[in-house]
Amino acid sequence: MLSTGPELLRLLRLCFCVSLVLLSQVSGAKRDLKSACITCQQITDNFNKGFDRTAKQNFGGGNTAWEERKLSKYETSEIRLMEIVEGLCESSSFECNRMVEEHEEHFETWWFKRKTKHPDLHKWFCIETIKVCCPKGTFGPDCNACVGGSETPCHGNGMCDGDGSRGGNGKCSCNDGYTGEFCLDCSDGYFNEERNDTFSLCTECHTSCKTCTGATHQDCDECKEGWEEDDQEACVDVNECSKDPSPCKEDQFCLNTEGSYSCKACDKVCSGCTGAGPDNCQSCASGYQDTEGTCTDVDECHQSEPVCTKEHEDCINTEGSFVCVCSSGYEEKDGECVQTPQQDEAVESESPETTATQRGEL
Numbered sequence: 001m002l003s004t005g006p007e008l009l010r011l012l013r014l015c016f017c018v019s020l021v022l023l024s025q026v027s028g029a030k031r032d033l034k035s036a037c038i039t040c041q042q043i044t045d046n047f048n049k050g051f052d053r054t055a056k057q058n059f060g061g062g063n064t065a066w067e068e069r070k071l072s073k074y075e076t077s078e079i080r081l082m083e084i085v086e087g088l089c090e091s092s093s094f095e096c097n098r099m100v101e102e103h104e105e106h107f108e109t110w111w112f113k114r115k116t117k118h119p120d121l122h123k124w125f126c127i128e129t130i131k132v133c134c135p136k137g138t139f140g141p142d143c144n145a146c147v148g149g150s151e152t153p154c155h156g157n158g159m160c161d162g163d164g165s166r167g168g169n170g171k172c173s174c175n176d177g178y179t180g181e182f183c184l185d186c187s188d189g190y191f192n193e194e195r196n197d198t199f200s201l202c203t204e205c206h207t208s209c210k211t212c213t214g215a216t217h218q219d220c221d222e223c224k225e226g227w228e229e230d231d232q233e234a235c236v237d238v239n240e241c242s243k244d245p246s247p248c249k250e251d252q253f254c255l256n257t258e259g260s261y262s263c264k265a266c267d268k269v270c271s272g273c274t275g276a277g278p279d280n281c282q283s284c285a286s287g288y289q290d291t292e293g294t295c296t297d298v299d300e301c302h303q304s305e306p307v308c309t310k311e312h313e314d315c316i317n318t319e320g321s322f323v324c325v326c327s328s329g330y331e332e333k334d335g336e337c338v339q340t341p342q343q344d345e346a347v348e349s350e351s352p353e354t355t356a357t358q359r360g361e362l
């Protein structure tokens, strides 16, 4: 039948294109299957809410005996159904509105014919009728049981991919502390307190253990970083601060903690320190002196040797240092303190009269 080359080639090319299209549809559809179920779940949740909300209502214009007789009771009326259906979706939710529009007749069917026999709308609508969801503990197009069985997906220690939807692959993502395909194994840092083929309870190890067989610091298989085995094979804190050289920088002090340590900055008055504050300095930083075990600021301006030596210069003491500034009425110019020229006669400030006037004013 396929005797000639070109025909075969054409056929192959066609197959290739078709399979590409199919593949892309499948991967897109897989994502959509999960979200379609979520949308459907929201719709049925909102239906139930709407059902409760309208429970105490009646026809708008009063509730007379005449109306009761003339019309079917509000409770089971089409008007009530319409009121509920109107509130199923946010107006902005495209997916929700599309689903409701597409399947509106199913709500009527359920409302008038199936409600008594199938009171669970989610089950009837999402799972059995439009088939976008699966029963809890099952997943995929055929609603297969999750790993661990539909009663206890992932043996109760994880989430089954696609659980309750027509999508997913049924694989488990385990809760903290659990690992493995079936979520029966314990992660590092946890140990099996109980374990059989269908049940596993993993408990956290003592904080000092990397791996363990029990709950105390003596049950470690391996100590965590920052801990070391003592004589009794228990994991105890490493005191990093007692090590020589210190793990901290020169202007820091070391603070040992359980399982770790930290380096904190020395007070600025210190040059090296053993703890926090100005009274734990190893020596004082420049500009500070030891006063009864505490490093305090040196007042350079009141030392026997003057530190600001230029003419018309004042000394101002600062925390840890000092500054030399020109006296009032003088300003710095080329490294000297010269008299400040008066504002409005700036140009003639050099003349002796001006200087005299200025002095007079001062």
Ligand SMILES: [Ca+2]
Residues within 6 Å of the ligand: 226, 237, 238, 239, 240, 256, 257, 258, 259, 260, 261
């Ligand atoms: Ca430590």
